[in-house]
Amino acid sequence: MARQKTLRELQELPIIKGFRPLWLRPRYGRAITLHLEEYEVLRLVDYEGQTHEEAAELMKVSRPTVTRIYESARKKLGAALVEGRSFLIEGGDVSVSQTHYLCEECQHRLSLPLDAETPALCPACGTERLVNLNDCFVRGCQRCSRCK
Template identity: 40%
Template sequence: MSRPSKCRRVEFIPEITYFKPAGVPLVNLEEVSLAVEELEAIRLKDLEYLEQEQCAQRMQVSRPTFHRVLTSARHKVAQALVQGKAIRVEGGNYVHVGKGRGKGCRLRGKTEE
């Protein structure tokens, strides 16, 4: 039995959480679900151009864990772009620490006490 996942620290919660190809009706689209911490990994590495060690420190995870989260996120985004799928950003295993202290761990979109 594996141990439970540690909460990943995220500094950014997106206001827009759904992206779809233009000109394709929503009913005809498959979806890819991108966890909030996966979006944070892409933001830190690909938008802020941080080194993996810095990204891992900011998310308070090990470097190998950060690499796994980033690889999963990039795979999902590539799959959506190449196969014409919609991307929904939702859920995950994270604590938001944007302004002030973080409040509780979020697991698949629900707050844990």
């Protein structure tokens, strides 16, 4: 029987799908894939300055797991930077505790409970260009300009 993988809980989702290098033609065949839990650890540790213990608590995993994810993420970013490779953020063993939206018009961000109804309009600018980031990252929504 396959062992149930422990899912790493995410507080946020990225607002970009990845990066491509200036100067070089992006070669997506050589792109590096950064998993969503790797993005989350970099966000919590490098961006917010949290300790690995604090990140572990938020992600509901052990401290050594966070350290392992962190080291893998740093290695990938280092390779992308030095070798001039694009990277994509996708996949991973993750769960999200909320639905995250991003407005393609004004970049407004919104997080709602998973069972809340999808808002029709962006509360900040009133356009219909609110994108469900959970959809984008889970399966590639094919609806927003980012996923097409």
